[in-house]
Amino acid sequence: xxxxxxxxxxxxxxxxxxxxxxxxxxxxxxxxxxxxxxxxxxxxxxxxxxxxxxxxxxxxxxxxxxxxxxxxxxxxxxxxxxxxxxxxxxxxxxxxxxxxxxxxxxxxxxxxxxxxxxxxxxxxxxxxxxxxxxxxxxxxxxxxxxxxxxxxxxxxxxxxxxxxxxxxxxxxxxxxxxxxxxxxxxxxxxxxxxxxxxxxxxxxxxxxxxxxxxxxxxxxxxxxxxxxxxxxxxxxxxxxxxxxxxxxxxxxxxxxxxxxxxxxxxxxxxxxxxxxxxxxxxxxxxxxxxxxxxxxxxxxxxxxxxxxxxxxxxxxxxxxxxxxxxxxxxxxxxxxxxxxxxxxxxxxxxxxxxxxxxxxxxxxxxxxxxxxxxxxxxxxxxxxxxxxxxxxxxxxxxxxxxxxxxxxxxxxxxxxxxxxxxxxxxxxxxxxxxxxxxxxxxxxxxxxxxxxxxxxxxxxxxxxxxxxxxxxxxxxxxxxxxxxxxxxxxxxxxxxxxxxxxxxxxxxxxxxxxxxxxxxxxxxxxxxxxxxxxxxxxxxxxxxxxxxxxxxxxxxxxxxxxxxxxxxxxxxxxxxxxxxxxxxxxxxxxxxxxxxxxxxxxxxxxxxxxxxxxxxxxxxxxxxxxxxxxxxxxxxxxxxxxxxxxxxxxxxxxxxxxxxxxxxxxxxxxxxxxxxxxxxxxxxxxxxxxxxxxxxxxxxxxxxxxxxxxxxxxxxxxxxxxxxxxxxxxxxxxxxxxxxxxxxxxxxxxxxxxxxxxxxxxxxxxxxxxxxxxxxxxxxxxxxxxxxxxxxxxxxxxxxxxxxxxxxxxxxxxxxxxxxxxxxxxxxxxxxxxxxxxxxxxxxxxxxxxxxxxxxxxxxxxxxxxxxxxxxxxxxxxxxxxxxxxxxxxxxxxxxxxxxxxxxxxxxx
Numbered sequence: 001x002x003x004x005x006x007x008x009x010x011x012x013x014x015x016x017x018x019x020x021x022x023x024x025x026x027x028x029x030x031x032x033x034x035x036x037x038x039x040x041x042x043x044x045x046x047x048x049x050x051x052x053x054x055x056x057x058x059x060x061x062x063x064x065x066x067x068x069x070x071x072x073x074x075x076x077x078x079x080x081x082x083x084x085x086x087x088x089x090x091x092x093x094x095x096x097x098x099x100x101x102x103x104x105x106x107x108x109x110x111x112x113x114x115x116x117x118x119x120x121x122x123x124x125x126x127x128x129x130x131x132x133x134x135x136x137x138x139x140x141x142x143x144x145x146x147x148x149x150x151x152x153x154x155x156x157x158x159x160x161x162x163x164x165x166x167x168x169x170x171x172x173x174x175x176x177x178x179x180x181x182x183x184x185x186x187x188x189x190x191x192x193x194x195x196x197x198x199x200x201x202x203x204x205x206x207x208x209x210x211x212x213x214x215x216x217x218x219x220x221x222x223x224x225x226x227x228x229x230x231x232x233x234x235x236x237x238x239x240x241x242x243x244x245x246x247x248x249x250x251x252x253x254x255x256x257x258x259x260x261x262x263x264x265x266x267x268x269x270x271x272x273x274x275x276x277x278x279x280x281x282x283x284x285x286x287x288x289x290x291x292x293x294x295x296x297x298x299x300x301x302x303x304x305x306x307x308x309x310x311x312x313x314x315x316x317x318x319x320x321x322x323x324x325x326x327x328x329x330x331x332x333x334x335x336x337x338x339x340x341x342x343x344x345x346x347x348x349x350x351x352x353x354x355x356x357x358x359x360x361x362x363x364x365x366x367x368x369x370x371x372x373x374x375x376x377x378x379x380x381x382x383x384x385x386x387x388x389x390x391x392x393x394x395x396x397x398x399x400x401x402x403x404x405x406x407x408x409x410x411x412x413x414x415x416x417x418x419x420x421x422x423x424x425x426x427x428x429x430x431x432x433x434x435x436x437x438x439x440x441x442x443x444x445x446x447x448x449x450x451x452x453x454x455x456x457x458x459x460x461x462x463x464x465x466x467x468x469x470x471x472x473x474x475x476x477x478x479x480x481x482x483x484x485x486x487x488x489x490x491x492x493x494x495x496x497x498x499x500x501x502x503x504x505x506x507x508x509x510x511x512x513x514x515x516x517x518x519x520x521x522x523x524x525x526x527x528x529x530x531x532x533x534x535x536x537x538x539x540x541x542x543x544x545x546x547x548x549x550x551x552x553x554x555x556x557x558x559x560x561x562x563x564x565x566x567x568x569x570x571x572x573x574x575x576x577x578x579x580x581x582x583x584x585x586x587x588x589x590x591x592x593x594x595x596x597x598x599x600x601x602x603x604x605x606x607x608x609x610x611x612x613x614x615x616x617x618x619x620x621x622x623x624x625x626x627x628x629x630x631x632x633x634x635x636x637x638x639x640x641x642x643x644x645x646x647x648x649x650x651x652x653x654x655x656x657x658x659x660x661x662x663x664x665x666x667x668x669x670x671x672x673x674x675x676x677x678x679x680x681x682x683x684x685x686x687x688x689x690x691x692x693x694x695x696x697x698x699x700x701x702x703x704x705x706x707x708x709x710x711x712x713x714x715x716x717x718x719x720x721x722x723x724x725x726x727x728x729x730x731x732x733x734x735x736x737x738x739x740x741x742x743x744x745x746x747x748x749x750x751x752x753x754x755x756x757x758x759x760x761x762x763x764x765x766x767x768x769x770x771x772x773x774x775x776x777x778x779x780x781x782x783x784x785x786x787x788x789x790x791x792x793x794x795x796x797x798x799x800x801x802x803x804x805x806x807x808x809x810x811x812x813x814x815x816x817x818x819x820x821x822x823x824x825x826x827x828x829x830x831x832x833x834x835x836x837x838x839x840x841x842x843x844x845x846x847x848x849x850x851x852x853x854x855x856x857x858x859x860x861x862x863x864x865x866x867x868x869x870x871x872x873x874x875x876x877x878x879x880x881x882x883x884x885x886x887x888x889x890x891x892x893x894x895x896x897x898x899x900x901x902x903x904x905x906x907x908x909x
Contacts, residue, residue: 227246346359372401494525658676703717
């Protein structure tokens, strides 16, 4: 409404000032058109009344409603509008004059600062901020109390009240936007909750605002509802006094509390009775937790357990179920038992009489594990020793675990299983008879009665310390034999299965004979070795002279372990003479003296004349014996090779065979008759040298120019003289002709000895000293004159007499315009010009050309004055002059007249 009023006022004032000049104003100088701020469509002029002041010459074009005016200023508005409606200031865009307390350029505007009205007059920003210090671009006035947003609050109030509450009715001072969840900073507080929302109080975590009737910071009048709102499920229940929120399984008003029942924790959280009884069905007022196992009293036990365990044990560490208090001695009833001892004290077991509790490791009523100490504690001196099997207490004269002093009587009392004392009285044993016997000994009784002499001797009259029973069938030693039989003439057999009278020990390492071997090893190792150190199971005697096998050789004399091929003796070869691999010359010489050398692959022995490892002296026969895979000896006899022909062949050679037979001459000649020392194969198609060609193919002794073949040239293809066309075509097919001086070959189009068809290109190749062809193309000429394809339009190519003489034979002259040469020796084809050039133009010179183009002294182009002589000179075909001397004819005048008469007569008729 204010804006409409202001616009109406401006329109009224505009009408009043229509068609009148503006009021006087002061610009920066009296040059009004330049010193006053320009306004589009208006003109500044000097005041007629005061030349030092300026005015708008005509204010009638000003519109109070137009937004298209530009350049309006405070001086313009002061001149045009100040006298009628006080709109003496321009808006900030310079499009209108407005009625404001001061210039729109002041910030803030003078007076009470910016208002919504002055902001709308001065700028495009419709509203003033709350302090009136600036105009802002927002959706509504800062005086509104609805639809507020953080953007509006920040624009209106700055950082002091920059956020809107959640209902949009008020701008508030909070750490961050009320829309944040939780609010930034320390989270929600009672203050920020009351500023931002209708929920007046913050929960303890500061994550939200809650609708309760008191602050979560208070510690009185608490209810489960308040605790749930303030703490959530972490502490959702109030204790019974309402002074604290606690974390319990259910409300403190439940009895017993739900879940596992009352605990010390829930009791202490919910009430002043600090501890839960063991059943968890109530809280009790005692001095310590029922879960403790120290300082217990009968009072505490009764409170915690009731009558089921109403007494404490003697150490105060446990509540127990006993007939009476543990402090009675002996306990009431039948006296102490293991049970009451264990409940009341750390002394675990009652003695047999029930008069006391004992600190022992098992009950006195046990049937095992008794010791002498236990027996003394349980029975006193009446039965103070434990039996050997520890199942009871007995009345022996010594401990059943004694190490000496045993008698058969005490042994029988201590254990019926070991009723006899051993030979030295150190222990009881389970022998079948008393250890004092003098005969009838068995291994069992010997071992039991005297373990150091565990075996009965043959005959049972005593015990001995042999390593095994004297009735054994294996494992005998010489010592055992002599102990068991009581004689040093007995020895253990070779297989240790019996004792024998062999004369020497069957374990001897010398002195063996076939007889002693037969005694020690009957039926097996019955022969003594050659060195008499052992007995062996050979099939023949070790001094035999035939019938030998590898096995017998190895047994009889390990130093000569293999039988020769003829089986007559044993030898020290490195392998069996029956082997099919691994042969050496040494072994062959031992095993087969008639074939003394090992083949190359070591699979057999051969009758070669040299060792198969020799580096000289090879023959084809030896090669074939030693290594059939390499059947031929190379030329120098130093090795064998796998060539396909003998190395002394005179034909059929290949590179493969040459390389094998003649390593220094590794290639076969072209005709295959010999091997040569060329640098490459004679079948090569590149990199040939003269030397290789002469070796490989003497009929073609030279390498071609491209080195790809050998040729039958008369000289080397790298020669620098003496070339002929034939040699060039052999050596360099791409340059088939020799130069004129025979120094090299060129790729001219014809032989350099040609007599015609020369071109500049061929001349430059064949004769570089004379690189140009003459005009007739019959030869090459001086290098300074180009004869063919000259362009006489170029000054450097105009013909001269000298050029013509060089390019042609003598008798040629250059045309006067230098366009070509004339053959002055020609007898036909010349013109008058050319004849005059060649012979001069003086009278009598042959300066004219006749009909055949020969030079003559008669002007054959004349129009009269002809005589027969001149006619015949100019054209022998028309040797007669006409009667009027104006032409020449091939017949006489009389013939012409006769001919004319005949024609005339025919016409008349």
